[in-house]
Amino acid sequence: MSAGRLLSVLLLLQSRGRVSAQVVADELGVSVRTAYRDMARLQDAGVPVYAEPGHGGGYQLLDGYRTRLTGMSQGEARALFFAGLPGPAADLGLATEVTAARLKLLAALPAELREEAARTAEVFHLDAPAWYREPERTPHLPLFVDAVLTRRAVDVRYRRWREPREVDRRLRPYGLVLKSGVWYLVAATENRTATYRVTQVLDAVASDERFDRPEGFDLAAHWTSYLDDFQARRYTGTATVRLSPRGRGRLADNVPPELVRAVEATEKPVGDDGWVEAVIPTENTEHACGELLRLGIDVEVVAPPELRRAMADTIGVLARSYGTA
Structure with missing residues (x-):
């Protein structure tokens, strides 16, 4: 089994207090049987986990026990920005990392702050897609996330609105933007920096080429400028x-x-x-x-x-x- 998942179970117990096997399974995306096995492995490893039987029971740690194993992986650190955005995080392939990062953050907080964080999470929810439209499928999005972070060029086949409809491009990704439930990639070609709708990417393969993003490039400022230019060109x-x-x-x-x-x-x-x-x-x-x-x-x-x-x-x-x- 994954040592990372065992740590996540431990931190879930530390941040929530008493939890059922079903809650553990739901949080970590495993079966209830796997959750039971994870609890047994924690006990075998010397972690003071005990079970309360009956209605309202569950697993919990011995009072006073806390782990200091709150170090974050690179993926979990990346996911922190999306900790309150479960939908976009899943699109980006970071759903597991978001769950783990959230648990580690909660485990590191004092009890009163954990309670406040839990109350906040209960009353805010983001649903990014617009009404009357199915969420777009973006299978290449995780590849673009990695390309943006590692500054690796990507070869794509892209479908556009004018002829020729399908074109091949080598893109150097500068950033990703989520607008009204639609993901856009801001990337440079040999000639210019342009915006690409991720769902229109038909195929994408990471290349061996590395690139440097222009010094001082501001993704938010670029996007605002792009929108202004789009509106000026749109209405004639x-x-x-x-x-x-x-x-x-x-x-x-x-x-x-x-x-x-x-x-x-x-x-x-x-x-x-x-x-x-x-x-x-x-x-x-x-x-x-x-x-x-x-x-x-x-x-x-x-x-x-x-x-x-x-x-x-x-x-x-x-x-x-x-x-x-």
Whole structure:
């Protein structure tokens, strides 16, 4: 068996007091039978573990016994940053290390601080993925974690939105970003530093090449700059629209926040029925048509003419499909 797991069992007993075999099994991802065997091995090793039978019973250490074996492995030290983020930690392949690191931290704390840490953990939970979307599968993410930390280049096959759809790249990973449940890799090629959606990586193999990250590179600052540039490139036009009171109230649930802010900044009343007119940014005619149709009868496109025609054509097709043209 793993000596690391035995240590984790010991630290779990030290931090929790009395625990059942089922709790040990759940915490460490083993069977209940394995948990029983681990307890027996601790006893055989001279650790004063004893069992309390009956309802509410379990295993616990003799009063006053504490271990000083709280040294952390490299993987557990890496996992500390994700100690409160079980979902992302699992994505990164650090779930086991996070559990072990948390136990070691708790074991090193005085009793009153352990109780406070436990209370805090009970009332906060992070669920990163957005609503109405399955979490993305990212089988290559642990490889990128290692590449970022060891500064090793990675050869990837990547699927992008323009032709050719699949391309081969050698990437020098600078960092990973989690945004709304989606992982992105910031990496350099021979020509530039770019952002790659990890789920679009079709294949990845670590190379023998080592690299140095540019001195002073700031991942958070780079990401903020990337988002600003993305928004500037994303919206290339504008449209004038009219919204009913109900449409105005539905904006936040149906269109991006940039459009909501644009309406707030430019809206003006039209008529006496509560409708407003505003100018919003648009990517292109097709995309804008799809976004605005979510609002149904509560929006009317005033300009530009090509977007108004696209809306009318789409509505006409829908009407014919339902036999109401």
